[in-house]
Amino acid sequence: MTAPPVQPDLSAHAVAKQLSGLLPPMHFLLRPGQHGAQGRRDAPPTPEMRGQFRMMLILQHAGQITMNDLATAMNVTPPTVTGIVKRLVTQGDVVRIPDPDDGRTVRVELTDAGRARMEAHRAQHVAKLEHLLAQIDEEDRRAIERAVPALWRLLGVAHSAGSAIDACLGTKED
Numbered sequence: 001m002t003a004p005p006v007q008p009d010l011s012a013h014a015v016a017k018q019l020s021g022l023l024p025p026m027h028f029l030l031r032p033g034q035h036g037a038q039g040r041r042d043a044p045p046t047p048e049m050r051g052q053f054r055m056m057l058i059l060q061h062a063g064q065i066t067m068n069d070l071a072t073a074m075n076v077t078p079p080t081v082t083g084i085v086k087r088l089v090t091q092g093d094v095v096r097i098p099d100p101d102d103g104r105t106v107r108v109e110l111t112d113a114g115r116a117r118m119e120a121h122r123a124q125h126v127a128k129l130e131h132l133l134a135q136i137d138e139e140d141r142r143a144i145e146r147a148v149p150a151l152w153r154l155l156g157v158a159h160s161a162g163s164a165i166d167a168c169l170g171t172k173e174d
Contacts, residue, residue, distance in 0.1 A: 029128070030125050030128070030129075051074070051076070051080070051084045052084055052087060052088055052093075053121075054074055055070060055074060055081070055084050055085070055088065055094075056088070056093060056094070056110065056114060056117070056118055057118070058070060058073050058074065059094065059108060059109060059110045059114070060110060060115070060118045063109060064097065064107045064108070064109040065107060065108060065109070066099070066105055066106065066107050066108075067081050067082065067085065067105075067106050067107075067108060068105075070085075070108060085108055088114070092111060092113045092114070093110065093111060093113060093114035093117060094108050094109065094110055094111060094114055095108070095109060095111050096108055097109060
């Protein structure tokens with residue numbers, strides 16, 4: 001006689017533990033930075049580069065946004081946002097726009113060059129993931145594909161709860 005199959009623990013705690021172990025290496029895999037031979041990182045990106053990427057990601061999804069809203073979305077101080085914006089303006093990735101209704105308010109948005117940079121970054125992610133997904137079997141790819149809508153719903157729950165990632169949760173892209 002064989003033992004009945006063990007049912008997976010689908011409690012919120014058990015799934016949270018699994019996800020929390022998975023997210024840091026997935027983040028490491030896809031984060032921006034310089035790549036050395038065979039796709040390995042020579043060095044992690046500097047905090048400045050991480051901040052620039054986070055800001056550009058928020059702007060990509062939010063469109064035009066105020067400096068204060070950027071600070072809130074990034075969970076940093078307004079002076080930190082000002083420094084990052086200055087660097088991105090110098091690089092040609094963002095532009096400052098005076099608010100027509102309030103002269104004290106400045107809005108920020110991606111330039112065409114900034115949007116192109118983000119699209120190139122997304123294309124790199126897609127290519128990297130495609131290469132890795134090609135190395136696992138179809139059943140595993142199907143399981144991952146089935147999990148994606150649930151992960152979007154999880155992000156939607158975070159959005160509904162007023163999470164700091166609100167600005168990144170614009171319309172999802174295919």
